[in-house]
Amino acid sequence: MADIFDAYALADAWDEMFERPGEVRAAYEPVLAALQPIEPAELRFRADQMARAFTDRGVTYAFAGEERPWPLDLVPRILDALEWDLIQRGVAQRVRALEAYLADAYGPCRAFEDGVVPWRLLLNSPHFHRAAHGVEPPGGVRIHVAGIDLVRDEAGDFRVLEDNVRVPSGVSYVIENRRAMTRVFPSLFAEQHVVPVDGYAQRLLAALRAAAPGGIGDPRVVVLTPGPNNAAYFEHALLARLMGVQLVEGHDLVCRSNRVWMRTTRGEMPVHVVYRRLDDDFLDPLHFRPDSVIGCPGVMSAAMAGNVTLANAVGNGIADDKLLYTYVPDLIRYYLSEEPILPNVESFRPDEPGQLEAVLDQIDRLVIKPVDGAGGQGIVIGPKADRETLERTREAVAADPRGWIAQRPVALSTSPTLAGERMAPRHIDLRPFAVNDGSDVWVLPGGLTRVALQEGNLIVNSSQGGGSKDTWVLAEGPAEQRPEEPGGPLPQKAPRQLGPDGTRAVVQEGAQQQ
Amino acid sequence: MNDVILSRIAEALTWTGRYVERADATGRILDAYLHRLLEDPWRDEDAACRSLYAILGVDAPDRHCDMQQVLDRLAFDARSTGSIEGALGAARLNARSAREAVSSEMWECLNSTWHALADQRTAARRTGGPYAYLELVRRRAALFFGLADSTMSRDDSWRFVVLGRSLERVDMTVRLLSVRVLDAAHAPDWPTLLSASGADEAYARVYGGFGDSPRVAEFLLLDRDFPRSALHALTTAEECLSALGRPRQDPARRPIGALRTHLEYLDSEALEAGLPALLRDLQQACMASAEAVAEKFFPYQGPVEWAQEGA
Numbered sequence: 001m002a003d004i005f006d007a008y009a010l011a012d013a014w015d016e017m018f019e020r021p022g023e024v025r026a027a028y029e030p031v032l033a034a035l036q037p038i039e040p041a042e043l044r045f046r047a048d049q050m051a052r053a054f055t056d057r058g059v060t061y062a063f064a065g066e067e068r069p070w071p072l073d074l075v076p077r078i079l080d081a082l083e084w085d086l087i088q089r090g091v092a093q094r095v096r097a098l099e100a101y102l103a104d105a106y107g108p109c110r111a112f113e114d115g116v117v118p119w120r121l122l123l124n125s126p127h128f129h130r131a132a133h134g135v136e137p138p139g140g141v142r143i144h145v146a147g148i149d150l151v152r153d154e155a156g157d158f159r160v161l162e163d164n165v166r167v168p169s170g171v172s173y174v175i176e177n178r179r180a181m182t183r184v185f186p187s188l189f190a191e192q193h194v195v196p197v198d199g200y201a202q203r204l205l206a207a208l209r210a211a212a213p214g215g216i217g218d219p220r221v222v223v224l225t226p227g228p229n230n231a232a233y234f235e236h237a238l239l240a241r242l243m244g245v246q247l248v249e250g251h252d253l254v255c256r257s258n259r260v261w262m263r264t265t266r267g268e269m270p271v272h273v274v275y276r277r278l279d280d281d282f283l284d285p286l287h288f289r290p291d292s293v294i295g296c297p298g299v300m301s302a303a304m305a306g307n308v309t310l311a312n313a314v315g316n317g318i319a320d321d322k323l324l325y326t327y328v329p330d331l332i333r334y335y336l337s338e339e340p341i342l343p344n345v346e347s348f349r350p351d352e353p354g355q356l357e358a359v360l361d362q363i364d365r366l367v368i369k370p371v372d373g374a375g376g377q378g379i380v381i382g383p384k385a386d387r388e389t390l391e392r393t394r395e396a397v398a399a400d401p402r403g404w405i406a407q408r409p410v411a412l413s414t415s416p417t418l419a420g421e422r423m424a425p426r427h428i429d430l431r432p433f434a435v436n437d438g439s440d441v442w443v444l445p446g447g448l449t450r451v452a453l454q455e456g457n458l459i460v461n462s463s464q465g466g467g468s469k470d471t472w473v474l475a476e477g478p479a480e481q482r483p484e485e486p487g488g489p490l491p492q493k494a495p496r497q498l499g500p501d502g503t504r505a506v507v508q509e510g511a512q513q514q
Numbered sequence: 515m516n517d518v519i520l521s522r523i524a525e526a527l528t529w530t531g532r533y534v535e536r537a538d539a540t541g542r543i544l545d546a547y548l549h550r551l552l553e554d555p556w557r558d559e560d561a562a563c564r565s566l567y568a569i570l571g572v573d574a575p576d577r578h579c580d581m582q583q584v585l586d587r588l589a590f591d592a593r594s595t596g597s598i599e600g601a602l603g604a605a606r607l608n609a610r611s612a613r614e615a616v617s618s619e620m621w622e623c624l625n626s627t628w629h630a631l632a633d634q635r636t637a638a639r640r641t642g643g644p645y646a647y648l649e650l651v652r653r654r655a656a657l658f659f660g661l662a663d664s665t666m667s668r669d670d671s672w673r674f675v676v677l678g679r680s681l682e683r684v685d686m687t688v689r690l691l692s693v694r695v696l697d698a699a700h701a702p703d704w705p706t707l708l709s710a711s712g713a714d715e716a717y718a719r720v721y722g723g724f725g726d727s728p729r730v731a732e733f734l735l736l737d738r739d740f741p742r743s744a745l746h747a748l749t750t751a752e753e754c755l756s757a758l759g760r761p762r763q764d765p766a767r768r769p770i771g772a773l774r775t776h777l778e779y780l781d782s783e784a785l786e787a788g789l790p791a792l793l794r795d796l797q798q799a800c801m802a803s804a805e806a807v808a809e810k811f812f813p814y815q816g817p818v819e820w821a822q823e824g825a
Contacts, residue, residue: 228610228611241613245614252520
């Protein structure tokens with residue numbers, strides 16, 4: 001029988017499924033047991049079926065101007081309870097620290113006075129909006145939703161790659177991935193204890209309602225979208241539908257006397273919370289880009305007057321600037337008096353005296369990122385770049401040190417991914433989503449695992465042709481509940497030889513439960 | 515929270531209903547014509563095609579017309595909302611922009627239909643027979659409205675979908691009859707008219723036979739129970755408008771209400787004598803009503819007020 005894992009050669013990175021060739025990690029045993037006996041043609045068939053279902057349901061994304069089905073790989077990415085506990089605490093901690101930073105930066109500026117962060121970081125930031133200064137958001141929440149990008153390094157440790165606290169997107173794909181996987185591999189879910197992800201919309205709605213201006217009994221929440229032509233429109237519509245709130249475009253809203261109304265068939269209705277899914281720049285042509293036709297004129301003034309809450313708040317961009325990123329561990333210590341739970345990727349600031357030279361000297365060994373880039377744009381991977389690119393980057397960094405950071409390259413962990421008719425290791429990352437209701441930062445169990453579909457590629461964004469995986473967080477306990485193997489229970493992380501006998505035993509176990 | 519509906523969404527829902535109904539009716543008409551052409555040994559393809567163009571309000575080309583041209587123009591032309599594919603494409607875009615108002619199942623129905631059309635179109639071109647294509651359109655339109663009926667609350671959103679469908683239905687029925695009445699020489703025969711309205715079996719049940727007389731016009735206009743008759747569709751549209759809750763002198767409701775009452779009390783002889791004028795009135799009433807609906811419920815492109823308000 002053909003085995004789809006036959007040619008699986010581990011790359012020079014942490015592999016999520018295999019500890020060593022042939023030695024599967026405990027959490028992945030049932031998945032491997034279920035996948036291994038499947039014929040390649042059958043896997044292809046299931047993958048095609050899934051793509052077809054995504055196309056029919058409109059779960060698509062724009063790639064090179066074309067509507068393509070959302071690329072979900074068949075092999076899930078699994079996090080055990082311990083790993084998840086760490087991630088969840090680390091992400092929540094990070095969000096709390098960034099909240100504190102935003103409150104500080106748009107308020108007393110203590111961190112700058114105390115020299116934790118240099119003033120120029122704030123004053124030079126293109127995302128620092130005077131309009132946001134002095135606006136005291138209800139409950140003190142500016143980051144209602146955050147997406148924190150994590151990678152796992154060669155040693156298996158999770159590190160933060162970047163923070164997204166402006167308009168983080170992708171959560172709809174977490175929900176859709178789960179929905180698709182439960183249909184393609186129903187039996188797998190029956191035997192594993194995967195924590196569900198369907199609580200997101202309720203949490204989000206509760207947080208948005210909690211963010212309404214004071215004194216409003218039954219606040220009206222809307223989702224503001226740039227419209228059907230936006231790449232993330234599917235997500236906007238899904239969230240609005242799951243929350244049962246209106247999905248509005250800019251021209252559905254009208255502002256009068258610093259209040260926001262929406263135009264309905266029964267006249268104008270007041271709006272109290274706008275979960276906006278467009279950037280600051282396009283939000284309000286009176287305050288920001290005057291040529292924006294997708295925004296709502298006057299909405300910023302209404303927010304400043306305290307009559308409407310914008311989620312996320314305007315001006316959050318100063319907190320997910322890639323240069324500020326390098327200061328977040330210090331901010332955690334400064335504001336929270338805690339040690340960072342999740343470390344950063346080792347980074348350099350060309351902006352700081354002495355570091356520019358160090359960066360320029362070893363530019364061919366570093367990853368160079370524009371502080372303002374989104375979607376993997378403008379990133380130069382030193383060890384893989386040609387001379388000309390390196391030279392150009394060197395000049396660009398020297399000319400504008402504030403515009404760049406440099407990082408030690410991390411070989412992102414790999415996960416088995418269907419490539420053609422075989423499994424092959426592909427690099428992955430993870431974006432957990434956090435919702436902050438003012439009293440608690442809740443992290444959706446799992447998050448979006450993105451996978452670079454090209455061999456060796458380290459950039460996993462879907463706008464760069466990446467795929468995704470369903471992310472499973474295993475509930476605590478199932479390991480002990482599993483029937484004991486002859487000879488006593490296996491230790492949690494015991495290596496396990498997958499010989500012909502072992503394989504058969506596992507397959508039978510899986511088959512029995514189908 | 516579902517008591518209110520955005521003006522933009524209401525407009526999109528109305529047009530979704532209209533376009534799906536248009537695709538359905540166009541498909542039925544094409545199917546009936548094709549069938550008749552194939553069965554009729556003395557067929558005049560050119561004349562039949564011209565009468566089809568006339569029904570659907572499309573200018574016929576100067577050169578000889580054949581069925582393939584008709585299909586290209588009335589079924590497969592994605593750029594025109596007067597063709598099946600154009601109408602379904604427009605319905606899909608409207609539903610897409612109202613995706614939190616229509617149910618997921620309705621949206622998926624339209625979206626998967628849109629994706630499935632291409633395959634059936636290719637098959638239709640290859641085999642020379644568009645039956646599978648037309649059947650797909652008919653089935654999916656039925657599925658769409660069935661899903662609307664079974665997955666949408668009977669709130670205003672649903673009423674706008676039904677209103678759009680009803681207005682379009684009156685329009686298509688009237689178009690079909692107009693050709694028979696105004697240009698009898700090239701017009702379809704009565705049985706074809708019935709099957710193009712999906713009414714042949716219902717008619718047979720009521721009158722016990724095939725349609726061979728102006729009684730068909732009476733059935734298609736005045737039957738209280740047949741859902742595609744003008745009277746039935748007008749009644750439905752009026753019910754929707756009434757439930758949308760407006761003052762007595764509703765400019766949207768008045769024109770169709772007046773005609774509905776007129777039809778209710780019309781006898782066969784008066785109908786036959788005044789048919790051309792009646793058909794014209796029906797079409798105008800639908801147009802006037804649709805315009806009034808747009809003016810009242812979709813005024814979202816309001817005056818620009820912010821220029822004076824400042825920051």
